[in-house]
Amino acid sequence: MRKSITKLFLAALSLLCISGCAGRDVREPEQEIIIGVVTKSRNSEYWMSVNAGMEKAAKERNVKTVILSPDTETDKKIQKKMIQDLLKMQVDALAVSPIDSYDNQDYYAQALEMGIPVYAYDTPIADVEVPYIGIDNETVGYELARVLADKMEHRGNIAIIAGSREQTSHEKRIAGFEKYMEQEPDIHIEVEKSGYSNLRVSEQEMEEIQANYPNLDGIMTTSAVTALGLAEATRGSGIAIATLDDQEDAIRAVEEGHITVLGAQSGYEIGYETVKYIVNDKKGIKQDREKILDTQILTRENVEDYQNLKK
Template sequence: MRTMAVVFLALLVGTAVILLPLQDAQEEMSRPAYTVGVVLKAMDSEHWLAVRSSMQKAAEENHIRLIVMTPENEAAYGEQDQIIEDLLQEGIDALIVSPVNIHHTAQWVEEAQQRGIPLLTIDEKLPGIPYVGSDNYRVGQMAAEEMAKRLPAGTSVGILAGSANQDAHMKRTAGFRDYLREHTDLHLVAVAAEDTKYRQAALESADMLRQHPDIRGLFVTSAVMTLGVIDTTEGNQPPIHIIGVDTQSDALAALRLGRIDAMISQDGHESGKMGIDLIVKELQGEGIDGDHFISNEVITKGDANAYQMKED
């Protein structure tokens, strides 16, 4: 009996010796390969929820620990700067940011570069930093081309843009303006830049139309602002033709009802996944310099149902 006990004990010890390296290997495999900090503009729209969701899925597939944070709103650049500073102090391996104010980025860009932390921007371009998102100048051109199909030569139009502190809105405005000047006989008579909020857009569009009652078309550079504008302009006679950007579900619903003429799509899922895929390449030693554009398309009333099904 004693001999059997000794043999049994030896087997147990031998098994433990075998299992311990296996357990260590499993624990090693379960550890994230990298930690990536992500600081988005906000989390108050379907677009940013889609960006975060697709990032989280792509990070899980790539075995990455993801830290996603946002400031209180898109005007809170000081809070966003502090969030980024804190993340840089935490020893992250890479950083993805969608700046709320492109004029207040130099400090954390420089710090990331000094620390050797790869940096990628999403939705907002910064000079010399790899970018993923829409070609926003082209988005503006697409909107202008669509507007020109709906209005006769000589018609007055306006632009209601988002914050002048964000490159995306400025590029959309420039693309729309340049296309009108170079390819159409439409007259751009008013441009207003406001925060990307529903109420401000409603008030600003009402003021613009009071000052320029001849306006028959408005290009609005975000979906949230577009919804504010249509609540102000609906019922106007003659009607105001409205083209917006982004394709969240409430904007698509308004499009189906004919309250919006067209929307230029911007797929948050595509942006988020591409952002993670690119930063993984950078961390693995592949260069990701330059711009990486997602696809954009013109969505009209007849396309809205099909596009919604594709998004779902």
């Protein structure tokens, strides 16, 4: 009788142990992180590259991205509507490349109230403090000026044709460029035009600029898409062109001598590092408030080496 009771007791104890052990091993499945992303546009190689980098990083880290894109970098109202749509989805994080760096307080306050962290990538947000992932635009502008001045043999006249001054990326590129040019007494900035965000300058527009400023020796523009239009419109004129963005058509233009100096900021890397930064932040990993990425300054002399490194 005593042996039977002992066997029953041990059996019951064994079942409790199995149940308890199983309970300790069972984990609630981790909730999928959804990152809402708004780009500036959808119609350029650069932004397609940004999207590809984000999708690659998201796949590697088992998170989801919802990427919305206005048609062009002038669609400020459309971009704001897309941000609101993502907030309604109650995404876990919001990444924005702002069309207007100075008009973000409304949705930021809403996101803050909802517990959704906001991040800026490619272009800093200026009116609220959020983490930024991208290049140091002012430093790159400075370096482009230095190389362009050397190519112009430190004399001549320059036009600056920039993107929207509402975007701090373009603003800082110009600031860095002008800061260096203060050291060049024989180089003169003849004219500065803005509002060409991701837009090609037409041959007619360039003809008007050259008619008003016939002695131009160089042009600084803050977008490779704009630069490609300028390169076509000025072909054979001897005007040196400096610009930014790592896209194949712009790199090819450097190889062919149509663009003189290119700041190659990798859209793919910016997209990839943005998702990586957000995931690390969600995990509580300590990071700097700014993730500054490298930019290569390319000329005809070193562009082939750069292409080989990318392969």
